[in-house]
Amino acid sequence: MQPITESLLSIVVPLYNEEENVVLLTQKIHESLVGYQYQIIYIDDFSKDGTRKVVKDMKDDKVHLIELKKNYGQSLALAAGLDYAEGEYIITMDGDLQNDPSDIPQMLAYAVNEEYDVITGIRQKRKDSLVKKIPSKIANFLVRRVTKLDIKDNGCALKVFTKDIAKDLNLYGEMHRFITLLAHLEGAQIKQVPVKHHARHAGVSKYGLERVFKVVADMMLLLFIRKYFQRPIHLFGIFGFLMILLGVFINIYLLIVKFGFGEDIGTRPLLIFGLMFILAGIQVFTIGIVMELLIRTYYESQKKRPYRIKKVTIG
Numbered sequence: 001m002q003p004i005t006e007s008l009l010s011i012v013v014p015l016y017n018e019e020e021n022v023v024l025l026t027q028k029i030h031e032s033l034v035g036y037q038y039q040i041i042y043i044d045d046f047s048k049d050g051t052r053k054v055v056k057d058m059k060d061d062k063v064h065l066i067e068l069k070k071n072y073g074q075s076l077a078l079a080a081g082l083d084y085a086e087g088e089y090i091i092t093m094d095g096d097l098q099n100d101p102s103d104i105p106q107m108l109a110y111a112v113n114e115e116y117d118v119i120t121g122i123r124q125k126r127k128d129s130l131v132k133k134i135p136s137k138i139a140n141f142l143v144r145r146v147t148k149l150d151i152k153d154n155g156c157a158l159k160v161f162t163k164d165i166a167k168d169l170n171l172y173g174e175m176h177r178f179i180t181l182l183a184h185l186e187g188a189q190i191k192q193v194p195v196k197h198h199a200r201h202a203g204v205s206k207y208g209l210e211r212v213f214k215v216v217a218d219m220m221l222l223l224f225i226r227k228y229f230q231r232p233i234h235l236f237g238i239f240g241f242l243m244i245l246l247g248v249f250i251n252i253y254l255l256i257v258k259f260g261f262g263e264d265i266g267t268r269p270l271l272i273f274g275l276m277f278i279l280a281g282i283q284v285f286t287i288g289i290v291m292e293l294l295i296r297t298y299y300e301s302q303k304k305r306p307y308r309i310k311k312v313t314i315g
Helices: 022-032 051-058 074-084 101-113 130-147 163-167 175-185 211-228 233-260 269-301
Strands: 008-015 037-044 063-068 089-092 118-123 159-162 190-195 309-314
Touching (some): 008 074, 022 051, 037 051, 074 163, 074 175, 089 101, 159 175
Antiparallel strands (some): 063 309, 089 159
């Protein structure tokens, strides 16, 4: 294996309205990776400010700018960067300067010397508001309890991947939150290391309390894919059987009430509403899973990508 300083590294950074941060971030990456061979891949997710212009004005030969045709969200922006990356090791991080590029050499050492496939950071002394910390803690707790994968900080964007693992990650929707779990499902050996965390240098955060609900929805989808993708009857069959059993019990109860006690069962709207809500919820969730799988089949069977690139600028 060639020394890490001779291997090409790809630093993949999605950007959305980060015009005040990107120059300083680039400088910090250069300072942290002296002696390394690397490319910096910025993916502009259709920023509304001057992010694209600022990146181009740097005229840096190591910087590659991918401009997306519209705002696709962080997951697809990250997917575009991973697809484009050429390095033997691929590093992901946020563009808001909260991640510290000086942690990258230490993380690379674990990947090379101990042959881990993924090195993921654990943010120390987080400099975030409670609006970000609380959803993050809830999400991390849910992921650990449901998936049994003991990742302490799923929300840390600073990660190092080997090329083969990174290229096999299929990111859709907002699956970037579970990128470590996706790597684990691909058989990756994962190492967690403490990393520094800074307050946002400029701009505003794009996250809020609504992230908890998105995390729960995405996690349910991941669990379905992990456990029932090749045997969906084990999931839907059990639900169907329980629903039929419940319906039988309800009908028996109503028959007893009707013919045994002579009561009118047609005046109980709460029972009807309850059944309607349960059935509607199951139907909506099932439709969501089916549609998600159809989307994956559409893109992967035709070798299409769920994003469109407007232009790539180097230097």
